[in-house]
Amino acid sequence: xxxxxxxxxxxxxxxxxxxxxxxxxxxxxxxxxxxxxxxxxxxxxxxxxxxxxxxxxxxxxxxxxxxxxxxxxxxxxxxxxxxxxxxxxxxxxxxxxxxxxxxxxxxxxxxxxxxxxxxxxxxxxxxxxxxxxxxxxxxxxxxxxxxxxxxxxxxxxxxxxxxxx
Amino acid sequence: xxxxxxxxxxxxxxxxxxxxxxxxxxxxxxxxxxxxxxxxxxxxxxxxxxxxxxxxxxxxxxxxxxxxxxxxxxxxxxxxxxxxxxxxxxxxxxxxxxxxxxxxxxxxxxxxxxxxxxxxxxxxxxxxxxxxxxxxxxxxxxxxxxxxxxxxxxxxxxxxxxxxxxxxxxxxxxxxxxxxxxxxxxxxxxxxxxxxxxxxxxxxxxxxxxxxxxxxxxxxxxxxxxxxxxxxxxxxxxxxxxxxxxxxxxxxxxxx
Numbered sequence: 001x002x003x004x005x006x007x008x009x010x011x012x013x014x015x016x017x018x019x020x021x022x023x024x025x026x027x028x029x030x031x032x033x034x035x036x037x038x039x040x041x042x043x044x045x046x047x048x049x050x051x052x053x054x055x056x057x058x059x060x061x062x063x064x065x066x067x068x069x070x071x072x073x074x075x076x077x078x079x080x081x082x083x084x085x086x087x088x089x090x091x092x093x094x095x096x097x098x099x100x101x102x103x104x105x106x107x108x109x110x111x112x113x114x115x116x117x118x119x120x121x122x123x124x125x126x127x128x129x130x131x132x133x134x135x136x137x138x139x140x141x142x143x144x145x146x147x148x149x150x151x152x153x154x155x156x157x158x159x160x161x162x163x164x165x
Numbered sequence: 166x167x168x169x170x171x172x173x174x175x176x177x178x179x180x181x182x183x184x185x186x187x188x189x190x191x192x193x194x195x196x197x198x199x200x201x202x203x204x205x206x207x208x209x210x211x212x213x214x215x216x217x218x219x220x221x222x223x224x225x226x227x228x229x230x231x232x233x234x235x236x237x238x239x240x241x242x243x244x245x246x247x248x249x250x251x252x253x254x255x256x257x258x259x260x261x262x263x264x265x266x267x268x269x270x271x272x273x274x275x276x277x278x279x280x281x282x283x284x285x286x287x288x289x290x291x292x293x294x295x296x297x298x299x300x301x302x303x304x305x306x307x308x309x310x311x312x313x314x315x316x317x318x319x320x321x322x323x324x325x326x327x328x329x330x331x332x333x334x335x336x337x338x339x340x341x342x343x344x345x346x347x348x349x350x351x352x353x354x355x356x357x358x359x360x361x362x363x364x365x366x367x368x369x370x371x372x373x374x375x376x377x378x379x380x381x382x383x384x385x386x387x388x389x390x391x392x393x394x395x396x397x398x399x400x401x402x403x404x405x406x407x408x409x410x411x412x413x414x415x416x417x418x419x420x421x
Contacts, residue, residue, distance in 0.1 A: 055298050056219025085223065086294030088301070119311055139205035140309050141212040149205065165301050
């Protein structure tokens with residue numbers, strides 16, 4: 001049975017876990033990213049479900065550790081962090097607030113409605129600095145698995161693009 | 166350290182074959198670290214390798230659960246001998262030059278991309294979940310390698326010569342992508358697996374389209390080499406595993 005106390009505890013745990021920042025894009029929290037999937041309060045303690053953005057994302061171990069640390073610091077005890085694969089993470093789960101934060105940080109946010117990739121590139125990505133759509137891809141793979149490297153032909157600045165997924 | 170022995174049960178073998186494909190190709194791509202022809206490719210090759218090793222980890226973890234003998238992803242990757250590895254011969258072929266690496270990636274990605282998409286409908290919910298993640302990643306691998314094969318084939322005389330040589334060298338390993346045996350057929354019959362034969366037309370269309378843009382000629386199907394799914398490998402896999410497994414074999418259970 002879900003008692004009001006338990007529901008409140010779940011909300012608190014969700015807020016604390018959700019505030020954990022992505023180690024590679026520190027302006028985003030795992031709640032913004034949609035990496036935090038569920039928080040449960042069980043007899044045995046708190047369980048937190050997270051889902052990887054990419055199969056090989058090296059930040060996942062770090063994120064799990066940060067969640068444990070955050071919940072313990074908040075006096076909620078050590079949680080069990082579970083990695084779930086299904087449903088598969090998509091950039092559509094990124095919150096509007098998250099997209100705005102990304103853009104302010106200088107990373108072009110992913111477009112909504114991630115569909116199949118065309119075999120040859122046809123994306124239009126707006127420059128996060130000046131807003132121009134006269135941009136070009138430099139490399140499909142950037143400094144982390146989730147980003148590509150682009151260049152703005154108007155303001156001449158290079159920028160990261162958070163790839164649709 | 167002593168190698169682990171596994172029973173040849175259909176689901177376990179089926180999952181291990183896919184895990185081995187991903188790990189071996191991921192390891193091959195990691196061999197480019199520090200040696201790629203340009204900075205962007207340094208990152209691209211490492212990124213694709215990371216995706217594949219991530220897929221391998223999920224698959225090995227699942228294989229360990231299927232076997233239920235307490236073997237985790239590390240035991241399955243580090244403590245099996247060459248003959249116990251069931252990967253395709255294509256993915257273990259040495260990197261060669263950049264053209265060979267990109268052609269190898271194209272030939273594999275053009276298969277595995279529609280494969281994972283089809284596997285999203287697998288009756289095995291874990292495999293379906295892994296497929297849903299993997300298909301998004303392999304779509305990028307396919308695009309990246311396709312764009313490079315076009316540049317190389319339709320590039321300079323030298324890049325074209327190398328792309329042609331890579332195609333000729335790797336073509337005999339492509340038929341194995343579509344092979345089935347008793348294990349695979351059982352998995353197909355129970356709705357766990359997709360029949361790779363149904364993906365052959367898609368694969369040919371994709372590869373033919375890229376080669377046409379690259380102004381390269383699609384090789385004729387001649388003598389086709391196979392054996393990897395049964396543990397009969399080319400001379401290259403043993404060397405790869407020696408490097409991959411060296412630390413865990415020398416200092417069992419080493420952590421840092």
